[in-house]
Amino acid sequence: MKKILLILIALLFGSGLAFSQEQWTLLNTSNSDIPSDRTISLGVTADDVVYIGTPGGLVDPSHVYEYTGTDWTDMDWFSSFNNMKSSPSGHLAIATGEGVFHYDGTEYVLFNKGNSNLTANNVSCLDIGPDGTEYIGLTAAGLVASGGLGIYDGSFWAIYNKDNSPLPVNNVHVVFIGQNNILWIGTQDAGLMKKDGDNWELFTTENSDIPENHVTHIAQSSSGLLWISFADGSIATFDGSEWTYIRVRNLDFPESNVSDMLFDADDNLWMGFESDGFAKYDGADWTYFTSLLTPLPGDEVTGLELDSDGKLWISTQWNGLAIYDPDFGSAIDDFLSRENIAIYPNPVNTSLNVEFTELTGKADLYIYNLMGQLLLHQQMNEAHFQIDCSKLQAGYYTLKIKSQKGNEFVSRPFVKQ
Numbered sequence: 001m002k003k004i005l006l007i008l009i010a011l012l013f014g015s016g017l018a019f020s021q022e023q024w025t026l027l028n029t030s031n032s033d034i035p036s037d038r039t040i041s042l043g044v045t046a047d048d049v050v051y052i053g054t055p056g057g058l059v060d061p062s063h064v065y066e067y068t069g070t071d072w073t074d075m076d077w078f079s080s081f082n083n084m085k086s087s088p089s090g091h092l093a094i095a096t097g098e099g100v101f102h103y104d105g106t107e108y109v110l111f112n113k114g115n116s117n118l119t120a121n122n123v124s125c126l127d128i129g130p131d132g133t134e135y136i137g138l139t140a141a142g143l144v145a146s147g148g149l150g151i152y153d154g155s156f157w158a159i160y161n162k163d164n165s166p167l168p169v170n171n172v173h174v175v176f177i178g179q180n181n182i183l184w185i186g187t188q189d190a191g192l193m194k195k196d197g198d199n200w201e202l203f204t205t206e207n208s209d210i211p212e213n214h215v216t217h218i219a220q221s222s223s224g225l226l227w228i229s230f231a232d233g234s235i236a237t238f239d240g241s242e243w244t245y246i247r248v249r250n251l252d253f254p255e256s257n258v259s260d261m262l263f264d265a266d267d268n269l270w271m272g273f274e275s276d277g278f279a280k281y282d283g284a285d286w287t288y289f290t291s292l293l294t295p296l297p298g299d300e301v302t303g304l305e306l307d308s309d310g311k312l313w314i315s316t317q318w319n320g321l322a323i324y325d326p327d328f329g330s331a332i333d334d335f336l337s338r339e340n341i342a343i344y345p346n347p348v349n350t351s352l353n354v355e356f357t358e359l360t361g362k363a364d365l366y367i368y369n370l371m372g373q374l375l376l377h378q379q380m381n382e383a384h385f386q387i388d389c390s391k392l393q394a395g396y397y398t399l400k401i402k403s404q405k406g407n408e409f410v411s412r413p414f415v416k417q
Contacts, residue, residue, distance in 0.1 A: 045092055046086035081095060100112075111152075120138040120147045181196075192204075264312075
């Protein structure tokens with residue numbers, strides 16, 4: 001089944017929102033030692049080491065630079081990367097056009113077609129599961145390299161392609177390890193593949209309501225809802241059975257394609273665009289960040305990453321890096337902290353419990369559906385409160401709790417069964 005959701009862009013000034021200059025840090029060649037203002041890829045490790053990829057030209061080749069907070073270092077043993085992830089075992093896994101690098105901060109090991117059973121050197125994407133298993137997408141090139149999916153258990157690369165598995169093509173553009181260790185595989189023009197253990201399931205425009213067959217990015221909320229972008233500009237969510245169109249082709253929200261997206265620790269969705277800045281979705285409202293309305297130095301966003309402090313790093317195609325601190329100056333009430341609020345059960349059938357460790361006065365509770373429509377508003381003046389959810393349809397919802405000061409909110413997603 002599918003639902004269509006058309007979201008209209010509201011200008012930040014028109015909605016009464018404003019941004020403080022102190023929330024932003026800009027790094028460019030005019031105010032820092034960053035080697036280039038052109039950044040085509042971005043990575044931030046678990047210990048907050050930053051990597052950028054810069055494009056090559058007729059004279060100077062492409063480069064990768066490491067930033068530790070003070071110095072920029074040219075990583076001359078590889079020249080570009082597609083993405084990177086920190087492994088629980090301590091190394092950094094890097095997807096490149098030369099293969100997969102494992103880097104421990106001092107030494108590196110390269111896995112490629114020449115020294116392992118990888119079927120291609122062009123690793124287009126990479127993700128790592130909680131147990132340290134690595135998943136890579138390989139892109140076929142020429143008559144020899146076959147591409148496909150690679151899974152590394154720490155000692156052996158298992159390779160899956162259209163000849164030995166249900167994969168419909170050998171060009172894999174996205175791998176995403178989601179909740180319950182389910183692997184989601186985005187292909188080039190052949191749909192979305194779900195791999196749950198030994199079970200494979202393919203979603204295409206022919207057998208489902210997926211809006212397009214070329215998947216470009218995948219992210220998942222804490223409630224399990226998948227957000228997926230596509231090469232034709234479409235954006236959709238998928239709950240395992242129903243597709244909801246957030247943006248469909250040829251509609252201006254905004255005009256350019258998604259360049260990156262991720263969820264933060266508070267379940268806010270951050271989405272970058274190729275030429276329209278970036279956006280934040282908190283489960284009910286969209287906030288847009290562009291160079292016209294904020295200190296963002298350029299709208300051509302090439303990557304988004306979060307550091308350990310929750311700051312958002314933004315790489316731009318022409319204007320260096322920006323660092324945005326969503327929490328700067330927010331002075332959020334202690335009663336809105338994650339430690340002070342519990343909601344259960346989740347998923348819920350009839351009654352959703354909202355419980356505060358400490359509550360004085362009153363708190364306002366709001367429930368929104370995925371389309372941002374307000375469905376319920378109630379006040380609570382006791383530390384434990386029940387919300388009747390029996391009349392809600394099955395699906396994904398957001399509970400927003402308003403600060404006792406009256407100007408701050410916290411959002412918690414939940415699922416109605």
